[in-house]
Amino acid sequence: MTFLEHLEELRTRLIRILWAIAVGAAIGCYFSPEIFRWLMGPVLAALPETARKLHPTAVMEKFTVYLKVGLYAGIFLASPAILYQLWKFVAPALYQKEKRFVMPFVGVGTTFFLGGALFCYYVVLPAALSYLIGVGSGDDASWIEPWLSMSDQLTFVLALELAFGLIFEMPLIITALSMLGIVDGSWLAKHRRYAILLNTIAAAIITPTGDPLNLAIMAVPMCLMYEVGIWGARVFGRRKPTIEIARTRP
Numbered sequence: 651m652t653f654l655e656h657l658e659e660l661r662t663r664l665i666r667i668l669w670a671i672a673v674g675a676a677i678g679c680y681f682s683p684e685i686f687r688w689l690m691g692p693v694l695a696a697l698p699e700t701a702r703k704l705h706p707t708a709v710m711e712k713f714t715v716y717l718k719v720g721l722y723a724g725i726f727l728a729s730p731a732i733l734y735q736l737w738k739f740v741a742p743a744l745y746q747k748e749k750r751f752v753m754p755f756v757g758v759g760t761t762f763f764l765g766g767a768l769f770c771y772y773v774v775l776p777a778a779l780s781y782l783i784g785v786g787s788g789d790d791a792s793w794i795e796p797w798l799s800m801s802d803q804l805t806f807v808l809a810l811e812l813a814f815g816l817i818f819e820m821p822l823i824i825t826a827l828s829m830l831g832i833v834d835g836s837w838l839a840k841h842r843r844y845a846i847l848l849n850t851i852a853a854a855i856i857t858p859t860g861d862p863l864n865l866a867i868m869a870v871p872m873c874l875m876y877e878v879g880i881w882g883a884r885v886f887g888r889r890k891p892t893i894e895i896a897r898t899r900p
Contacts, residue, residue: 663735670731671724678723682716685723686804689811692771693803696779697796707799715800722808726767733759740830751829751886759822766818767811769871774810778857778864813856817872824879828887835884838876845876 678685694702706712725732733756741752783796827833838845853869 659739663739667728667732667735670728670735671721673724674727675721675724677727679717679720682719682723686716686719686800689719689807690803692775692779693798693807696776696783697798701795701797704798704800704803707801711799711801715804718804718808722812726764729763730756730760740826755822755826759819762818762822763815766814766816766871769818770810770814774814774864774867775807777867778810781864814868814871817868818875820872820875821878821882824876825882825886828883831887833883834887835880838880838883842876842880846873849873849876 690704693704697703706715734752737752737755824833824838828835849872850865850869853865853872857864857868
């Protein structure tokens with residue numbers, strides 16, 4: 651392929667991705683009130699019983715919140731199509747035997763992405779929200795009552811959901827790079843300690859709290875995903891060709 655042909659292929663894939671997101675967003679907007687209520691479950695559970703409500707702070711906020719929920723739901727629903735189009739874009743650089751992994755790539759990628767989002771919903775958010783809402787609570791702060799806006803809480807929850815969805819895609823990204831011959835399992839294993847350090851720093855930046863528990867909840871899965879990526883690189887990575895040098899007799 652020439653450079654212009656690559657650009658045309660990229661344009662085609664991006665248009666198909668946008669169409670998939672548009673269809674998913676249409677479905678998501680229809681169910682956005684129910685989806686928003688479900689997303690806010692950990693937020694409401696962390697609030698005191700007398701304050702389990704969210705508040706719109708502007709006339710258009712409720713509308714824009716539901717619209718945003720529909721858009722992000724569309725991205726989640728379109729994730730298999732997005733992964734498929736990304737695979738088809740890089741497929742010309744792969745060997746014929748490697749191209750047969752397209753369906754496992756899409757299936758595993760979707761599973762990992764949704765798994766990361768669910769891990770965030772059921773493990774990370776309850777711990778983070780309990781800590782954040784509970785800061786400064788006590789008898790001396792009985793006059794303080796949480797008053798949370800719809801938009802702010804949606805932004806907070808979606809940011810963490812997407813972050814963990816992408817974190818759980820790390821093994822797939824590493825495996826894909828190894829199949830392209832960019833990295834290999836041995837090199838990744840050799841630099842494991844640097845990866846652990848970088849993952850911990852990234853977790854400290856991303857995590858919404860500064861306590862060790864929430865830092866560990868984010869850093870440990872990142873390190874585990876890196877280890878899974880090493881395994882994937884060793885199993886599915888492109889093998890370097892071996893050159894046999896014939897010995898000549900004296």
